[in-house]
Amino acid sequence: MAEAPQRREEGGERILVVGPSWVGDMVMAQSLFKTLKARHPRGRIGVVAPGWSRPILERMAEVDEVAELAVGHGEFGWSARRRLAASLRGRFDRAIVLPRSWKSALVPFLARIPRRSGFTGEQRYGLLNDRRRLDKAVLDQTVKRFVALGLSAEEAARGDFAIPRPALRIDPKNLAALQQRHGLAARPAIGMMPGAEYGPAKQWPLAYFHKLAARLIEQGFEIRVLGGPKDHAAGEAIVSGLTHAHNLCGETRLEDAVDLLGDCEQVVTNDSGLMHVAAAVGSRVQALYGSSSPAYTPPLTDNAEIHYLALSCSPCFQRTCPLGHHNCLNHLLPARVLAAMDG
Known part of the structure; x- marks a missing residue:
């Protein structure tokens, strides 16, 4: 992606989006x-984003530029924000802050972008000059809230957009290299994602x-367990004693996960960032929900099966089970998921 300033095309609006901090x-x-x-x-779309997200954004045809913000999660990073703002000054007509x-x-604000849109929150008076009230009843999903900020206030208020x-684009050459490097593709692939960054209340046993x-290996499939370095031990527990099962947690980059998931016939996944990646590359998604709600952050695909018990105590949106039993996922048995995959 080009990073240099671009001449504005006649009638083309230059829009800067301040992106979120999570993969999903x-x-x-x-x-x-x-x-x-x-x-x-x-128009031209630039995205302010942490460095880790560049591989995702580079797989999106709509993104023209990534403006990397070198600030750790939770850090303020005043100097880094000022430097980035100075580099963007005069280059955008409008900003959308997600x-x-x-x-x-x-x-x-520091880049002096004329129009700056976002929802009210944390006393952002002055920083935003197009402040929107968030109606959670109308904008009841994360993705709706994102899209609404790209519409007029009147359109967004109706909620029927x-x-x-x-x-996400797939890189066939990178996929072929990954298959060779890790000894994959001897069989049709099933992906498994046991991680969930938010906490253990979202993790299937x-x-x-x-x-x-x-059971899937018995049916002739290859298993690919995907996740970050912190998921490696979980991956080892899944593949232990199994043939045709590969623990790739911590062994691949984010862009590699995009390509490997695009090569999977189905994936079994907690409500996680990689669940949304799998949906965006066209794999059939078996989505497991416990403490979170499929109504709020569903996989954005028609090719998904939602597994959610809707117990009286869920969704609690807690990092750990407040009741100590984790029944929302403990009672969601493998036989149910296997039947959906075979169906």
Whole structure:
């Protein structure tokens, strides 16, 4: 992607989007980018984003530029924000700020972007000059909130607007290299994602993943367990004692996960960032929900099966089970998921 300033095309609006800080949210933000490109086909979209998200954004056809913000999660990073703002000054007509924090609105303000849109939150008066009230009853999903900020306030208030589906590009050459490097593709592939960054209340038991993997291998499939370095031990528990099962947690980059998931016939996943990646590359998704709600952050695809018990105590949206029993996922048995995969 080109980083140098571009000459504005006649009639093309230059829009800077301050992106979210989570993998799944960044994938869902593509629905906003698609909306903006549909309405401003000659426009240019830049995204302020942490460095880790560049591989995701580079797989989105709608994104013209990534403006990397070198600030760690939770850090303020005043100097880094000022430097980035100075580099963007005079280059954009409009900014859309997706996070609701005060600090997330600083870069567009310091860059003197004329119009700065976002939802009210953390006393951002002055930083934003197009402040929107968030009606959670109308905008009841994260992706709706993102897309709404790309519409007029009147359109957004109705809540009946279209939500374009994310679609990430696959790199066939990178996929072939990964298959060779890790000894993959001897069989049709099933992906498994046991991680969930938010906390253990969103994680299906590892013993269930292992049991399901064993049955799928018996049916002739290859298992690919994907996740970050902190998921490596979980991956080992899943593949232990199994043939045709590969623990790739911590062994691949984010862009590698995009390509490997695009090569999977189905995936079994907690409500996680990689769930949204899998949906965006077209794999059939078996989505496991416990403490979170499929109504709020569903996989944005028609090719998904939602597994959710809707117990009286869920969704609690807690990092750990407040009741100590974790029944929302402990009672969601592998046989149910296998039956859905076979169906």
